[in-house]
Amino acid sequence: MKKLFAIVFMLATASVAAAQASDVIVFKGAQLIDGTGAPPIKKSVLVIEGDRITAVGKEGKVHYPKNARVIELEGRTIMPGIVDGHGHLGLVVGVQNRADGYTRENVENALVQYEQYGVTSMMSLGLNRDLIYELRDEQRKGTFPGTTIFTAGRGFGVESGAPPIPVASDQVYRPRTPDEARTQVREIAQNHPDMVKLWLDDMYGKYPKMNPEIYRAVIDESHKQGLRVAAHVFYLADAKALIADGVDVLAHSIRDLPVDDELIGIMKARSVLYIPTLTVDESAFVFAENPAVIQDQFFKLAVSPELLQQFDSPEYRKKVESDPNLPKVKAAFAMGQKNLKTLEDAGIRVAFGTDSGANPARIPGWAEHHELELMVRAGLTPMQAIVSATQGSAAVVGSADIGTLEAGKRADFLVLAASPLDRITNTRQILTIWHGGKEVKPRAGAPSLRAE
Numbered sequence: 001m002k003k004l005f006a007i008v009f010m011l012a013t014a015s016v017a018a019a020q021a022s023d024v025i026v027f028k029g030a031q032l033i034d035g036t037g038a039p040p041i042k043k044s045v046l047v048i049e050g051d052r053i054t055a056v057g058k059e060g061k062v063h064y065p066k067n068a069r070v071i072e073l074e075g076r077t078i079m080p081g082i083v084d085g086h087g088h089l090g091l092v093v094g095v096q097n098r099a100d101g102y103t104r105e106n107v108e109n110a111l112v113q114y115e116q117y118g119v120t121s122m123m124s125l126g127l128n129r130d131l132i133y134e135l136r137d138e139q140r141k142g143t144f145p146g147t148t149i150f151t152a153g154r155g156f157g158v159e160s161g162a163p164p165i166p167v168a169s170d171q172v173y174r175p176r177t178p179d180e181a182r183t184q185v186r187e188i189a190q191n192h193p194d195m196v197k198l199w200l201d202d203m204y205g206k207y208p209k210m211n212p213e214i215y216r217a218v219i220d221e222s223h224k225q226g227l228r229v230a231a232h233v234f235y236l237a238d239a240k241a242l243i244a245d246g247v248d249v250l251a252h253s254i255r256d257l258p259v260d261d262e263l264i265g266i267m268k269a270r271s272v273l274y275i276p277t278l279t280v281d282e283s284a285f286v287f288a289e290n291p292a293v294i295q296d297q298f299f300k301l302a303v304s305p306e307l308l309q310q311f312d313s314p315e316y317r318k319k320v321e322s323d324p325n326l327p328k329v330k331a332a333f334a335m336g337q338k339n340l341k342t343l344e345d346a347g348i349r350v351a352f353g354t355d356s357g358a359n360p361a362r363i364p365g366w367a368e369h370h371e372l373e374l375m376v377r378a379g380l381t382p383m384q385a386i387v388s389a390t391q392g393s394a395a396v397v398g399s400a401d402i403g404t405l406e407a408g409k410r411a412d413f414l415v416l417a418a419s420p421l422d423r424i425t426n427t428r429q430i431l432t433i434w435h436g437g438k439e440v441k442p443r444a445g446a447p448s449l450r451a452e
Contacts, residue, residue, distance in 0.1 A: 007054070010157065024049045025437075026064050030073035035080040035390035035404035037383060040421065048077060048411040051437035057405055060395045079427070081120025081412035081435060082368050082389050082406055085396030086230075086251050086275050086353025088167045089124045089132070090303045091165065092360050095307050099166040102129045107205055110148025110357055110364050112301065116443035117365025118427070120412040120435045121148040123397045125230060125251060126155025126197035127163065127171045132190045145401045147435070148412075150397040153188045155197035156181065156218050161207035162232065165359065173193065178217035178290035185218060189225035194398055196222040199232040199253070200242065204325050212241065219246045228398065230275075234332075239263060249396055252280060253336030253354065273396055275353040280376040281333035283361040286319035287311040301444040302366040304425075339377035344380055351392035352385075365429050365443070370426050376424045383421060411437040417446035 025048050032044035034056070055062045064178030087109050092101030095405040114122055124132060129133040131149045138144035157163050157173040173188075175181035185196065198218050202209050215231070222229045222244060230249035231242050239250055243266050253276045254263075267274070287294050294311050295302070303311075309380040310316050320326065344350050352375075356367035368389070375385040394403025401410050417429040 011121070024054070024065050024068035026068050026070045027073055027078060028059065028070055030076040030078045030415070031421075032405065033077065033079040033383070033386060033421065034406065035388045036406075037389060037391070040077075040419075044078065046405065046413070048434070048437050051399065051411055053405060053407055053409050053411050056405055061293075071414060074250045076431065077416040077421075077426070078405070079386060079414050079420065080390040080403060081414060081415065081433070082118050082427075083391035083393035083397060083403055084114070084119050084122040084353055084356065084368055084389075085249075085273075085351045086125045086277055086355055087114070087122045087364065088127055088355065088357035089359060090129070091127060091167070092202070093305065093356055095360050097165045097359055099168050099201070102131065102168065102171060104131065105180050107131070107135060107143070108146060111149065111441065113365045114147040114169055114368075115145075115433065115435055115440055116431050116446075117302065117368065118414045118442065119147050119365060119368050120345055120432050121150065121394075121399070121402055123150040123152065123194065123353070123393075124357075125152045125195070126199075127165075127167055128153055128155075129168065130154075130173055131191075132192065136159075148402070150194040150399070152195040153193040154196040155199070156184070156210075156215075157199045158208055158210045161209065162201050163204060164203060164207060175214055175218075178213050181214050181217040182221040183360060185221040185225060185227075189222075189227060193227065195249070195396075196227050196229045197232070198229065200238050201234045209238075212245075215242070216245050230396070236260070236263065240266065243267060243270055243272055246270075249275065251275050253332075254276045254339050255281070255332035255335045258335070259339045264343065264348065267348050268346075270350065272394070273349045273351045274340075274343055275351045275393075275396065276336060276375065276378075277353050277360065277371070277424050278336055278340065278378065279331065279371045280355045280358075281329050281336060281365050281366075281406060282374065283359075284323070284329045285320050286327060287361065288317040289298075298369070298435055298444045299363070299366050307408050308361055316378075317440060337374070340375065341379035347370070349392065350397065351379075352382070352389035352395045353393065353396070369425070372420075372424050382424045386420060386427075411435075430446045 027046040032041040043059040089107045093101040136149045157172045173184040228248040230251040231247045354367040354371045356362045356364045372385045391403045415431045418426040420426040430442040433440040
């Protein structure tokens with residue numbers, strides 16, 4: 001009887017071990033970019049089990065169960081999933097910004113689109129209704145789809161000022177006094193946002209700026225509550241003032257003047273993160289001036305037929321051309337590119353964001369790949385751009401669990417048909433997306449990958 005029990009136990013143990021091994025997936029033979037900036041691993045092995053990476057390294061150096069599922073990827077490239085440190089949700093309905101847009105359905109559609117374009121995490125940086133916390137909690141339980149949500153909650157704007165788009169009253173705070181700002185920070189802190197957002201900009205002189213006493217109160221009270229602060233910024237002088245008062249992230253480029261040694265010094269001293277968002281300015285004119293952009297299939301699959309028709313219309317081109325701020329916007333775009341290169345060369349911590357979802361011309365999913373291209377056009381290497389969009393933005397959202405492909409981290413990565421180190425637009429050649437260890441079919445990209 002004892003012998004029979006021992007045999008049954010051995011068979012049961014072997015069965016459990018085999019089942020566990022079959023849950024292990026091995027990606028073998030690809031060039032692997034790990035997101036740290038280290039040289040790529042040419043013949044790599046990436047092992048995942050459940051939602052985790054369990055091992056990564058060169059072929060012959062990594063052990064895995066013999067009966068694990070093996071996917072051969074010779075000639076392919078693996079890179080971490082893109083992390084957008086500055087996006088928005090629920091602000092656009094159809095071809096316009098609308099105050100009634102922040103619905104469960106609209107947010108879900110955007111999150112699914114982000115994920116299908118290889119953006120596996122995103123920070124919704126302000127202008128959120130409190131619904132975002134409910135959706136974030138559902139997602140952590142595995143009951144809500146799409147890219148992983150990080151959020152700054154409502155954010156802090158200016159009465160009759162920025163942000164100047166139609167939103168519901170419960171999507172943004174507009175404090176009139178420092179005490180009111182502190183009260184609102186304490187209120188938002190109860191929901192445990194991942195960050196706090198404030199707007200400091202006059203939109204080319206059109207609106208009043210936030211009073212320094214108010215933004216100082218927002219920053220100070222946020223830090224007391226254990227929350228970091230990101231600021232919408234445009235001017236060099238404002239950036240210096242914000243950093244002196246403790247801001248943690250500059251959420252846009254400095255675009256009025258060249259950055260200088262003083263700024264670089266204080267950014268380094270305080271470890272301030274910098275998000276260029278080059279696509280913000282370019283999106284104001286690129287679709288009218290470069291029609292080839294909107295004819296690309298990778299773009300077309302990210303926009304509605306109505307929006308595509310609008311971008312392709314003579315009326316839209318005329319509206320863009322007649323905008324009195326167009327020369328200022330183009331100058332800001334050029335200055336943003338120049339300042340990005342200067343800051344990268346100086347060793348500033350460059351992260352990644354697009355402001356996608358903020359208006360109809362900033363397209364979730366597509367904008368992230370385009371932003372990588374713009375960063376390389378500004379003078380960054382493809383590797384530098386990729387690191388900003390992975391490890392760099394993981395620092396923005398405050399997660400040590402994502403951004404790089406290392407043992408113990410979440411299995412968020414893209415399998416590409418060609419190397420983005422050779423050509424940054426190859427990030428669009430998506431064969432498959434893995435998000436939390438689950439395979440996601442790309443909406444657009446390269447032909448489907450057949451696993452062995």
